[in-house]
Amino acid sequence: MTAATIGAEQLGARTEPSQGKTTKGASRQSGSGAIWKIGTAVIVLYALFPVLWIASLSLKPAADVGDGKLIPANPTLENYQDIFTSGEFVRPLINSIGISLITTLIAVVVAAFAAYAIARLDFPGKTLLLSGALAIAMFPPVSIIGPLFNIWRATGLYDTWPGLILPYMTFALPLAIWTLAAFFREIPWDLEQAAQVDGATPYQAFRKVILPLALPGVFASAIIVFIFCWNDFLFAISLTSTEAARTVPAATAFFTASSNFINPTGQIAAAAIVVTVPIIIMVLIFQRRIVAGLTAGAVKG
Amino acid sequence: MTATTSAGPTGGEKIAQRVPHKRGTDRAQAERRLGLKLAAPAAILMLLVTAYPIGYAVYLSLFRYDLRVPGENEFIGLSNYALVLSSGIFWQGVLATTIITVVSVAIELVIGLAFALVMHRAIFGRRTVRTSILIPYGIITVIAAFAFRFAVSPDTGFLPGDPNPLGSQFGSFATIIITEVWKTTPFMSLLLLAGLATVPEELQEAAKVDGATAWQRLWKVTLPNMKGAILVALLFRTLDAFRIFDTVYVQTAGANDTQTLSGLGYNALITRVNLGLGSAISVLLFLFIIVIAFVFVKGFKTNLGTVKGGD
Numbered sequence: 001m002t003a004a005t006i007g008a009e010q011l012g013a014r015t016e017p018s019q020g021k022t023t024k025g026a027s028r029q030s031g032s033g034a035i036w037k038i039g040t041a042v043i044v045l046y047a048l049f050p051v052l053w054i055a056s057l058s059l060k061p062a063a064d065v066g067d068g069k070l071i072p073a074n075p076t077l078e079n080y081q082d083i084f085t086s087g088e089f090v091r092p093l094i095n096s097i098g099i100s101l102i103t104t105l106i107a108v109v110v111a112a113f114a115a116y117a118i119a120r121l122d123f124p125g126k127t128l129l130l131s132g133a134l135a136i137a138m139f140p141p142v143s144i145i146g147p148l149f150n151i152w153r154a155t156g157l158y159d160t161w162p163g164l165i166l167p168y169m170t171f172a173l174p175l176a177i178w179t180l181a182a183f184f185r186e187i188p189w190d191l192e193q194a195a196q197v198d199g200a201t202p203y204q205a206f207r208k209v210i211l212p213l214a215l216p217g218v219f220a221s222a223i224i225v226f227i228f229c230w231n232d233f234l235f236a237i238s239l240t241s242t243e244a245a246r247t248v249p250a251a252t253a254f255f256t257a258s259s260n261f262i263n264p265t266g267q268i269a270a271a272a273i274v275v276t277v278p279i280i281i282m283v284l285i286f287q288r289r290i291v292a293g294l295t296a297g298a299v300k301g
Numbered sequence: 302m303t304a305t306t307s308a309g310p311t312g313g314e315k316i317a318q319r320v321p322h323k324r325g326t327d328r329a330q331a332e333r334r335l336g337l338k339l340a341a342p343a344a345i346l347m348l349l350v351t352a353y354p355i356g357y358a359v360y361l362s363l364f365r366y367d368l369r370v371p372g373e374n375e376f377i378g379l380s381n382y383a384l385v386l387s388s389g390i391f392w393q394g395v396l397a398t399t400i401i402t403v404v405s406v407a408i409e410l411v412i413g414l415a416f417a418l419v420m421h422r423a424i425f426g427r428r429t430v431r432t433s434i435l436i437p438y439g440i441i442t443v444i445a446a447f448a449f450r451f452a453v454s455p456d457t458g459f460l461p462g463d464p465n466p467l468g469s470q471f472g473s474f475a476t477i478i479i480t481e482v483w484k485t486t487p488f489m490s491l492l493l494l495a496g497l498a499t500v501p502e503e504l505q506e507a508a509k510v511d512g513a514t515a516w517q518r519l520w521k522v523t524l525p526n527m528k529g530a531i532l533v534a535l536l537f538r539t540l541d542a543f544r545i546f547d548t549v550y551v552q553t554a555g556a557n558d559t560q561t562l563s564g565l566g567y568n569a570l571i572t573r574v575n576l577g578l579g580s581a582i583s584v585l586l587f588l589f590i591i592v593i594a595f596v597f598v599k600g601f602k603t604n605l606g607t608v609k610g611g612d
Contacts, residue, residue: 039419040430047433050448050483051440053459057451068459114343122329123336129344136351140544140590142566143583144354146361146576151354170350173343231441233547234563238571249443253551265457272444279439287432294438294488295495 051276058269065265079270089271091243092251096275099161099247100229103168108222111176118177119184130181133174144170145238152239159240164247167235172225179224179293183217220289223282230279248275355587358580366577381581391565391582395589398561400474401549402542405481409538410531412482413489418519420490421497434487442484446551449480473557480548485541489534496530497523529601536597540590562586 057065059075067073083089118126148167149158157163187210195205236250243251252271255264283290365377385391420430437445451457453466453476466472500523508518524531546563553559555568566586570579 033425036419036423037425039415040423040426043416043419043430044426044433046483047436047487050445050452051436053452054444054448057457066456070459110343110346113339117336117339121332121336121339123333123340125340125344126336129340132344133347135594136347138540138590138594139351139355140563140566140583140586142544142546142563142570143358143587144351145567146570146580146583147354147357149571149574150361150576151357166350169346173347173350177343227439233441233443233550234567238567249441249547252447253443265451268447269451272441272447276440276444280436283435283439284432287428287435290435291431291491295491 054269054272054276057265058273060266062266079266080274083267083270083274087243088255089248089251089267089274092246092248093274095161095243095245096230096247096249099164099168099245100226102161103165103172103229104222104226106165107169107172107176107225108180108218111173111180111221112218114177115180115184118181119187120189130178133177137171137174137178141167141171141232141234145234148235149238159242159244161245163239164232164235164245167239168229168232171228175228176221176225179221180217183221183293184214186217187213216286216289217293220286220293223286223290224293226282227279230275359584361576362580362584364577366575366580368574368576377577381577382585384578385581385585390560391585393558394560394562394565397474397559398543398545398563401478401481401545401559401561402539404474405478405485406535406538406542408478408482409486409489410535413486413493413534416486416490417493417497420494434490436487437484438487440484442547443551445484446480446548449476449483450552467553467557470557470559473553473559477545477548477552477559480552481542481545484548485538489538492534492537493527493530496527496534499530500526532597532601536594536601539593539597543590543593544586562589 052070056070056072058079059072059077060067061074061076061078064073114129117123118130144167148163152158152163157166189210191209191213192205195209196202200208231249232247233249233253236247237253240246240250246254248271252268255268255271362381363376363378364374365380366374416434420427420434423430450467453460453464453472455465460466464472466476504522504526505518508522513521544563545561546567549555549559549561549564550567555561555564560568562582563586566579566583568579569575569582573579
C-alpha cells in the first residue's frame with residue numbers, strides 16, 4: 001500500500017489543479033442529486049462495514065462469537081479487559097507506538113531538508129534523488145529481510161527497536177520526501193521576502209509566515225509515514241522474536257497460537273479496535289491534507 | 302532556469318512553480334552546494350538501508366547458505382536460481398500472485414472509478430465520504446485480513462448457512478481478493494479523483510449540449526482525458542499488489558495454492574532459515590517488479606505521445 005502513496009511526477013500524469021481546489025466544479029451539478037446521495041451512502045457503508053463487524057465481535061462474550069449477529073446480544077467489555085491485563089497486547093502496543101513515532105520523527109526531519117532542497121533549490125542529482133526514492137518505495141520488502149535477518153543476528157539488532165526502525169526508514173524516507181516536496185512546492189515562498197521587506201527579521205519571517213503554511217503539510221506527511229510503520233507486518237514478524245520489539249500486527253497474528261487466549265477472536269477484535277480508533281481520529285482531523293498528500297505527485301505532473 | 306525547471310527522467314515534468322528565479326552564477330553555485338548538503342543525509346541513509354541489503358541479498362543468493370547446517374556454506378553460482386526456477390512450487394507462487402494481482406487491480410479500477418465519480422459529484426456529505434474512504438486505507442492490513450477471515454469463517458462469521466470459503470481454493474482466492482480490494486480501492490479512487498478533477502468541465506458541458514448521454518460522456522470525454530491518472534493508479538496498485546503478503550499469511554497461510562512469491566520468500570528465509578535459496582526467490586521477485594514497472598513506463602511513453610498528439 002504505502003509505497004504506492006507516492007506520486008509519479010516524472011511519469012507525467014496530465015493533471016493540474018491541486019486536490020483542495022476541486023470542489024468548485026461539483027457544486028454546479030446540484031441537479032441530479034439522488035444518485036450521488038445513494039453513491040455517497042454506499043461508499044460510507046463500504047468503508048465502515050468491516051469495522052462495525054469487528055467492533056461487534058469485540059463486544060461479544062466468547063459464547064456469543066458464533067451467533068452471526070451484527071448487534072451483540074450481551075455486550076461486554078471483557079475482551080478489552082483481557083487484552084489490557086495480559087501484557088501480550090500492552091507491550092506490543094508500546095512497541096508499535098514507540099517504533100512508529102521514532103521512525104516518523106527521524107524520517108520527516110531528514111526528509112524535510114531534502115524536500116526543501118527539491119522544492120526550492122537547483123542542484124545536480126535532484127531528479128535522480130526523486131526517481132531513486134520512488135524506485136525504492138516500490139521494491140518488495142521480502143527482498144531485504146534475508147540479509148537483514150542475518151546481519152541483525154550478528155550485530156545484536158535482532159529483536160530490538162532499532163532493528164525495526166532502520167528497515168522502516170527504507171520506505172518511510174521516500175514516502176516522506178515525496179509528500180513533503182509536494183507540499184513545499186505549494187508554499188508561496190515569496191511571502192517570506194515580502195515579510196522581510198515589511199521589516200520582519202529572517203527568523204520572524206520564517207516563524208510567522210512560512211512555518212504556519214508548512215506545518216499542516218508536515219503533519220499530513222508524518223501521518224502518512226506513521227500509518228506505513230503502524231501497518232508493517234513482514235519486517236515485524238521476520239526481525240523480532242519476543243515481546244521486546246514485537247509490534248501489534250505481529251502480536252495479533254500470534255494471539256492465535258497463544259495459550260492464554262483459547263478462542264482469541266474476541267481479543268483480536270478488541271485489539272483491532274484499539275489500534276484502529278487513533279488512526280480514524282487522525283484521519284478525521286487531517287482528512288483534506290492526507291488526501292492531498294496521498295495523491296501528491298500524481299496531481300501535479 | 303534555476304529550481305523552476307527540473308526536467309524529469311522522461312522530460313515530462315512540468316511543475317507548477319512559484320519559486321523566485323533570478324540568481325547569478327555565484328548564487329547558483331552556492332545554491333547547488335546547499336541543495337546537495339540538504340539532500341545528502343536522506344540520500345545516504347536511503348542508500349545504506351536499501352542498496353546494501355539488496356546487494357547482500359544478491360550475494361547470498363549465489364551461496365549454499367543454510368543456517369541449519371552452518372558448516373556447509375559455499376559458493377554455488379546460479380544453482381539456487383536453477384533450483385527455484387525448476388520448482389513447481391515457485392511457478393505455483395507466480396501464478397497465485399498473478400491471479401491475485403490481476404483480478405484485484407481490475408476490480409479496484411472499476412469500483413475505484415465509480416467511487417471517484419461519486420466523490421467528484423457529491424455535494425451532500427463530501428467531507429464525510431472523503432473521511433470514511435480513508436478508513437480502509439488507515440486500517441492495518443493484518444486487521445483487515447482478520448476482519449474478513451472472521452466474517453467468512455463458520456464459527457465466527459455471518460454468512461448464511463455457515464459455508465467455509467477458506468476451505469476451498471476458489472473461496473480462498475475470493476476472500477483474499479475481496480480483502481485486498483476493500484483495503485486498497487480507496488487509494489485507487491483518490492488517485493482517480495485527482496485525475497477526474499483535471500478533466501475540463503467545459504468539455505462535459507459541450508458534450509451535453511451535443512446530446513451525449515451520461516454513459517457516452519464517461520467513455521468519450523472523461524476517461525480519455527484522464528488516461529494518465531488511470532495509468533499511474535494502475536502502476537502503483539499493480540506493483541503493490543504483486544508483493545502481497547499480510548493478507549495471505551493471516552487468511553490461508555498459503556493453503557489451497559494461495560501461497561504468493563513474498564510468502565515463499567518469507568518461508569524459505571525466516572521459517573526454514575535457508576538464506577541462499579530464499580534470497581534467490583526474493584531477487585527473482587524483485588526482477589518481476591522491475592519488469593512490470595518497465596512495461597508500464599513503456600506504456601506511459603506511447604500513451605503520453607498519443608495524448609500530446611491529440612491536444
